[in-house]
Amino acid sequence: MKVVMRLAFLFLILASIDSTQSYKILVYSPRFSQSINNFLGNIADTLVDAGHNVTTLIPIIISELRDGTHKSKKIHIQPSEETTNIADSFKYEDGDFINDNDLNIIHSVMFGKFFTGLLNSGCPLIAELDVHSFSSRLLNMYANFVYFVAFYAGKAEINTLFKERYGPEFPGVHEIGSHAAFNFINTEPLIDFAAPTLSRIVAIGGIGAKEPKKLDGELDLILSLRQKTVLLSLGSIVQSFTLPLQIKQNIVKVISQFPEVTFIWKYEYPEDAFAKSVSTTTPNLHLFKWMPQNDILADKRLTAFITHGGMASTQETALRGKPGIYIPFFGDQFRNAGMMQKNELGTVFDKHNLYNADKLHAAVKDLLENESYYENAARVAAMISKKPFSSKELLVKTVEFAAEFGPSPALRPQSYDMSWIEYHNADIIAVFAVLSFFIVVSTLKVVKCVLKKVLRIVKVKEE
Numbered sequence: 518m519k520v521v522m523r524l525a526f527l528f529l530i531l532a533s534i535d536s537t538q539s540y541k542i543l544v545y546s547p548r549f550s551q552s553i554n555n556f557l558g559n560i561a562d563t564l565v566d567a568g569h570n571v572t573t574l575i576p577i578i579i580s581e582l583r584d585g586t587h588k589s590k591k592i593h594i595q596p597s598e599e600t601t602n603i604a605d606s607f608k609y610e611d612g613d614f615i616n617d618n619d620l621n622i623i624h625s626v627m628f629g630k631f632f633t634g635l636l637n638s639g640c641p642l643i644a645e646l647d648v649h650s651f652s653s654r655l656l657n658m659y660a661n662f663v664y665f666v667a668f669y670a671g672k673a674e675i676n677t678l679f680k681e682r683y684g685p686e687f688p689g690v691h692e693i694g695s696h697a698a699f700n701f702i703n704t705e706p707l708i709d710f711a712a713p714t715l716s717r718i719v720a721i722g723g724i725g726a727k728e729p730k731k732l733d734g735e736l737d738l739i740l741s742l743r744q745k746t747v748l749l750s751l752g753s754i755v756q757s758f759t760l761p762l763q764i765k766q767n768i769v770k771v772i773s774q775f776p777e778v779t780f781i782w783k784y785e786y787p788e789d790a791f792a793k794s795v796s797t798t799t800p801n802l803h804l805f806k807w808m809p810q811n812d813i814l815a816d817k818r819l820t821a822f823i824t825h826g827g828m829a830s831t832q833e834t835a836l837r838g839k840p841g842i843y844i845p846f847f848g849d850q851f852r853n854a855g856m857m858q859k860n861e862l863g864t865v866f867d868k869h870n871l872y873n874a875d876k877l878h879a880a881v882k883d884l885l886e887n888e889s890y891y892e893n894a895a896r897v898a899a900m901i902s903k904k905p906f907s908s909k910e911l912l913v914k915t916v917e918f919a920a921e922f923g924p925s926p927a928l929r930p931q932s933y934d935m936s937w938i939e940y941h942n943a944d945i946i947a948v949f950a951v952l953s954f955f956i957v958v959s960t961l962k963v964v965k966c967v968l969k970k971v972l973r974i975v976k977v978k979e980e
């Protein structure tokens with residue numbers, strides 16, 4: 518269950534119905550991550566296209582980002598002083614993403630507190646999981662626990678805020694969430710790990726990817742330069758220009774070992790000394806501060822993608838049929854990367870190995886030469902495009918259904934009302950454990966007694 522609850526900050530609130538079956542819909546989309554803005558923005562726009570009256574409520578957290586919606590009505594909430602302070606206190610440029618370890622509980626609690634303090638929501642997970650290995654399963658359990666602890670404080674904080682405002686009787690977010698008619702999650706089942714799920718959970722992965730536009734200008738020219746072109750981007754949180762110098766030099770070294778391939782690298786600070794020097798010495802490398810990633814991935818001339826494995830990036834990669842090297846840095850990126858490798862759409866590359874140019878070279882060579890990645894990627898892309906029900910159809914029909922009928926008690930799992938002990942049958946297991954213990958102890962006692970008697974008889978006989 519927990520496996521499927523992923524970064525899906527989606528809140529649809531449905532109001533009155535008018536005769537033409539056009540619904541008033543509110544989409545809540547905090548502006549703090551471009552890929553999540555795009556995901557929620559496309560949801561709003563898809564519902565507008567379906568004829569509904571959609572308003573998007575946008576609390577501004579990081580003001581530099583763009584809104585994801587272009588068609589719905591927007592209400593912006595300016596950041597409070599507190600929000601600005603929290604957002605400013607955490608500069609992505611200052612993050613040490615190479616050495617940070619999500620499974621370090623202290624770090625995770627601080628990271629979790631930062632995000633929940635900002636957003637009061639979230640639940641990423643790690644699962645690269647070898648289901649046959651004891652240690653791998655144990656690590657997975659531990660990871661679950663770390664994330665639970667990391668986000669616990671934030672959840673408690675929202676409940677406190679609501680109770681302060683609306684009185685102590687106000688139900689917690691857990692309780693309110695348990696009565697939602699449906700839960701939309703940002704996952705694509707055709708590439709995700711299969712997991713037990715609920716009928717009211719609807720997967721609408723891929724909906725965040727905009728319709729691709731044809732490339733023009735400089736990028737169009739660059740993609741025509743050589744037979745093969747590889748895109749390299751580590752997303753918007755891990756900024757390439759802040760990577761340790763040795764890693765940046767290794768990346769350039771490996772790129773120069775493939776002179777017949779063009780590399781496009783999202784490098785946020787192309788004016789720095791490093792960028793200026795490599796631009797002149799490495800003709801097959803092109804640095805861009807920002808680029809239309811979705812449009813480049815959709816271009817037939819693009820060969821492969823080297824990515825951090827963010828949810829939006831992995832979905833776009835699969836959607837556009839490109840294989841990749843996935844270098845996860847934190848959070849759900851490990852899980853996403855593992856999922857792509859499991860589908861043989863490329864390989865996971867450990868971020869620490871960026872210090873080893875030979876390993877990076879081997880991974881890039883494998884990516885460029887192993888035909889099976891390209892066949893698998895093309896097949897997955899074709900399957901996604903021919904799904905019986907597209908993510909857009911699922912979204913629109915499900916929202917309209919929910920607006921007409923509201924939540925159905927039949928879809929609400931009873932586990933919401935169960936305690937931890939009940940849910941895990943811990944009481945039953947405990948009773949059996951105690952019983953087994955007594956049975957074993959008394960059996961041992963009896964055996965000991967019998968043995969003693971037998972030995973005594975034997976001794977008596979011998980005498």
Ligand SMILES: *[C@@H]1O[C@H](CO)[C@@H](O)[C@H](O)[C@H]1NC(C)=O
Nearest residue numbers: 539541542569570571572590
């Ligand atoms: C959409 O909903 C808003 C808010 O209730 C309302 O003011 C507006 O008139 C509606 N627009 C249309 C076209 O129905």
Ligand SMILES: *[C@@H]1O[C@H](CO)[C@@H](O)[C@H](O)[C@H]1NC(C)=O
Nearest residue numbers: 861862863883887888889890
């Ligand atoms: C290519 O990749 C596939 C899938 O990961 C793997 O099974 C195969 O051994 C690789 N082939 C070569 C030649 O490395």
